[in-house]
Amino acid sequence: VVYSSRRLTPGNADLYLQSVQGAPPVRLTTHPAVDDNPAWSPDGASIAFTRRVGGGASPCQIVILAIATRSEKLVGDCPGVAATRLAWSPDLTSIYLSGEQSLGHPRSLYRLDVANGRATKLTTSQTGTWGGDEPVVSPDGRHVAFLRRATWTAANVFVLDLSTGRTRALTHDAERIWGLAWVRSGK
Secondary structure, eight states: OEEEEOSSSTTOOEEEEOOTTOOOOEEOOOOSSEEEEEEEOTTSSEEEEEEEOGGGTSOOEEEEEETTTOOEEEEEEOSSOSOOOOEEOTTSSEEEEEEESSTTSOEEEEEEETTTOOEEEOOOOOTTSOEEEEEEEOTTSSEEEEEEEEETTEEEEEEEETTTOOEEESOOSOBOOOOOOOOTTOO
């Protein structure tokens, strides 16, 4: 399990690798910025994560850490946000995240190309809402489930069809929803 913690440096979070057998955790990052929101690659070889530099006053960076070599690769910047959850595509070519077109606009979903660092906007949310958040890619890579938040505590689950660009609501009750996961069949 990889997690973010302020274990050794209060005020600064780094990533740690914890064995399920109970061995002591291994510190993976030591950067003075906040390393957060880790996401394992589907092949288990890398972890993508956000790095908040400048105390969150500027957009976060997306970094990929190769587990075997502990080498880091800066992939790109978060579109207008200080932090976001990340989700890999099954083919390892893209990372999905939420971001803002500009300050004060609702969050949208973006696809970040791992090879060139370009972020492409995929969804648009209604003005005056929090917007799209917490993307999770289906096992076959054809859909992204995400939360569309009216406010921080009122959300519905949506699914984005990546081939058509259409979104569809799965819930309609605007409740507190935190975290999404797909079953292996993707249904």
